[in-house]
Amino acid sequence: MEANTPITSTTFTRSATAPLSKDRCFFCQVDEGQSLFTVRTENAWNELKNAMQITQDPVLMTRLNNAVPPTDAHAIHERYHKLCWTNHVFRVLRDDARNQARPTTADLPMQMAFLIKVINIVDIETQNKAYLPMDVIETTYTSMLGGSDETEKHTPTLTRQWLKDKVLSELPSVTSVRQKNRQKPSVLYCPEACEEDMVNTSMMKDHASEMDNTKMLKKTANLI
Ligand SMILES: [Zn+2]
Numbered sequence: 381m382e383a384n385t386p387i388t389s390t391t392f393t394r395s396a397t398a399p400l401s402k403d404r405c406f407f408c409q410v411d412e413g414q415s416l417f418t419v420r421t422e423n424a425w426n427e428l429k430n431a432m433q434i435t436q437d438p439v440l441m442t443r444l445n446n447a448v449p450p451t452d453a454h455a456i457h458e459r460y461h462k463l464c465w466t467n468h469v470f471r472v473l474r475d476d477a478r479n480q481a482r483p484t485t486a487d488l489p490m491q492m493a494f495l496i497k498v499i500n501i502v503d504i505e506t507q508n509k510a511y512l513p514m515d516v517i518e519t520t521y522t523s524m525l526g527g528s529d530e531t532e533k534h535t536p537t538l539t540r541q542w543l544k545d546k547v548l549s550e551l552p553s554v555t556s557v558r559q560k561n562r563q564k565p566s567v568l569y570c571p572e573a574c575e576e577d578m579v580n581t582s583m584m585k586d587h588a589s590e591m592d593n594t595k596m597l598k599k600t601a602n603l604i
Contacts, residue, residue, distance in 0.1 A: 407464035506570035514565040
């Protein structure tokens with residue numbers, strides 16, 4: 381954080397080594413005549429502690445630990461510049477709250493962009509008579525999202541069924557069929573595209589359960 385950078389090396393030396401001057405700002409220890417405020421409430425004290433936990437600034441952590449003995453909560457009288465409090469406490473807590481809120485808000489446009497990309501791939505592939513197992517489509521989508529950590533933030537919760545419903549609702553020409561082996565994921569294909577080619581149609585009927593997932597994945601990956 382930029383605000384933690386000492387203004388001069390003299391300030392740094394004094395801040396790091398000299399004992400805290402209670403008459404000066406807890407954060408910067410600079411006295412240029414600006415008015416100081418005092419940490420009076422326990423709420424403000426807790427905010428200060430929480431902010432220090434987040435930033436882990438070693439100088440301020442040490443200062444905080446020395447400021448008030450744990451048994452003496454009434455002796456809180458740390459002083460601060462209003463701007464220093466804004467930089468070191470208010471902004472830190474606000475940014476932390478924003479970061480925690482991000483998974484359900486800021487990721488949605490990215491998620492939507494990747495979903496459209498996956499739907500386009502399925503469209504192109506099925507128009508080219510491909511049979512796409514749902515697990516391959518799901519893997520393609522989760523790798524776009526950036527792996528399992530990002531997938532956990534997915535809104536709504538990412539399931540294969542949710543993904544399949546999205547694809548099918550966007551692509552009316554595509555149909556889902558279950559494989560003979562019910563343990564295996566269902567397969568998406570375009571009947572119209574495949575009917576043009578009798579060989580493909582019979583392959584669909586006879587060998588739908590024996591598709592080469594690896595080949596499919598490779599093909600799909602090449603399109604990304
Ligand atoms: Zn200050």
